[in-house]
Amino acid sequence: MHIPDGFLSPQTYLPAWGLAAGAWAWAGRGLAARLDERLVPRLAMLTGLAYALGLVMLPLPGGTSGHALGVALLALVFGVRLAFLAYSGVLGLQALLFGAGGITALAVNALAIGLLGGAVAVGLYRLLRRFGEDLAAAVAAFVSLQASALVVALVLGLQPSIARRADGTPLFFPLGPEITVPAVLLPHLLIGVGEAALTVLVWRIARRKGWVGP
Amino acid sequence: MRAVVLALALLAAPAAAHEVGLSQGGAPATVLTLRYADGQPFAYEAFELYRPGSELPLQVGRTDAQGRVVFVADGRPVWRLKAYSADGHGVDREIRVDSAALAGAVQDGADSAGVPRGWLLAGGLGVIFGLFGLLQLFIGRKGK
Numbered sequence: 001m002h003i004p005d006g007f008l009s010p011q012t013y014l015p016a017w018g019l020a021a022g023a024w025a026w027a028g029r030g031l032a033a034r035l036d037e038r039l040v041p042r043l044a045m046l047t048g049l050a051y052a053l054g055l056v057m058l059p060l061p062g063g064t065s066g067h068a069l070g071v072a073l074l075a076l077v078f079g080v081r082l083a084f085l086a087y088s089g090v091l092g093l094q095a096l097l098f099g100a101g102g103i104t105a106l107a108v109n110a111l112a113i114g115l116l117g118g119a120v121a122v123g124l125y126r127l128l129r130r131f132g133e134d135l136a137a138a139v140a141a142f143v144s145l146q147a148s149a150l151v152v153a154l155v156l157g158l159q160p161s162i163a164r165r166a167d168g169t170p171l172f173f174p175l176g177p178e179i180t181v182p183a184v185l186l187p188h189l190l191i192g193v194g195e196a197a198l199t200v201l202v203w204r205i206a207r208r209k210g211w212v213g214p
Numbered sequence: 215m216r217a218v219v220l221a222l223a224l225l226a227a228p229a230a231a232h233e234v235g236l237s238q239g240g241a242p243a244t245v246l247t248l249r250y251a252d253g254q255p256f257a258y259e260a261f262e263l264y265r266p267g268s269e270l271p272l273q274v275g276r277t278d279a280q281g282r283v284v285f286v287a288d289g290r291p292v293w294r295l296k297a298y299s300a301d302g303h304g305v306d307r308e309i310r311v312d313s314a315a316l317a318g319a320v321q322d323g324a325d326s327a328g329v330p331r332g333w334l335l336a337g338g339l340g341v342i343f344g345l346f347g348l349l350q351l352f353i354g355r356k357g358k
Contacts, residue, residue: 001302003302004302004303004304004305004306005306006296006305006306006307007298007302007304007306035349035353036353037350037353037354040346040349040350040353041346041350043346044342044343044346044347047342047346048339048342048343051338051339051342052335052339055251055331055335057250057251057252058252059252059254064250064254064299064301064303065250065251065252065254089342089345090342093338093341093342094338097334097337097338098251098331098334099305100251152302153301153302156302165269173298173302174298175298175300179300180300180301180302183299183300183301183302184300184301184302187301
């Protein structure tokens with residue numbers, strides 16, 4: 001789901017960098033307010049897990065491949081701000097080391113996956129936890145992944161409308177939302193099941209160990 | 215009779231314009247191979263190949279079943295490959311065609327610089343734990 005370099009127009013990624021800069025500052029203040037010697041190793045552990053998960057590619061029907069994210073898990077354990085900050089770092093490393101996702105597209109990826117994914121996970125969990133903690137965590141993880149996938153698909157699908165040559169041919173990603181939305185969302189329905197199962201599994205351990213923050 | 219022959223002769227010229235000629239020959243080709251991170255070929259996906267500075271692609275098409283793009287560089291060293299799937303996977307990358315590639319070597323579109331994936335994974339984890347370790351050290355000193 002990480003958008004690579006060259007697929008997004010500057011009209012898309014420059015405002016996204018501005019938005020992300022503000023969001024990173026907000027998240028940084030959240031980290032500073034909560035920093036203590038117990039938080040750091042826990043955050044390091046789950047950030048490392050999210051990084052490793054992003055590199056375990058699973059073959060999917062249709063000849064493509066996908067991977068779990070770990071954003072919902074980070075958000076449920078540490079809150080949206082820390083999840084966004086930690087996952088932005090993960091995205092940066094994946095882009096620099098593996099070329100998985102682009103540098104120019106980093107802000108869009110971070111906002112769609114780290115911020116929106118984390119916010120949807122926490123919001124849904126709070127809404128649904130009266131029906132059971134595990135069920136709420138599972139649904140939150142599943143839906144947060146679909147929300148991120150939908151935004152990534154829409155951002156990609158809008159590129160032909162945003163930037164095109166005089167003759168009408170797209171300058172960047174050339175396919176419209178009628179193609180990108182199903183192409184991105186359908187595989188993520190399957191990935192979402194794995195993401196939900198993994199989130200519940202690690203979430204239970206984190207709760208048992210008293211890692212779960214406010 | 216002469217009129218019929220004349221008419222046939224006149225019709226033959228435009229009829230020949232509908233034919234497509236085919237010639238066969240050899241040329242040193244550059245083979246680019248695109249794969250997903252798990253090693254699956256980036257198969258049957260769309261690509262566009264550009265000369266530097268050109269907005270008109272020299273070649274468009276789809277990768278083959280092995281995720282390959284094959285083209286003849288015509289002695290030009292720098293090209294730009296744009297390959298994409300509908301779900302947003304792909305690359306937009308400058309390709310340098312050196313003498314090895316012209317001799318038939320395969321350029322791999324996977325991890326950059328040819329560093330083994332395991333090393334990159336370990337390196338990334340090292341960066342994460344290193345940075346958090348520094349943060350822990352900073353908090354420890356601040357607390358004293």
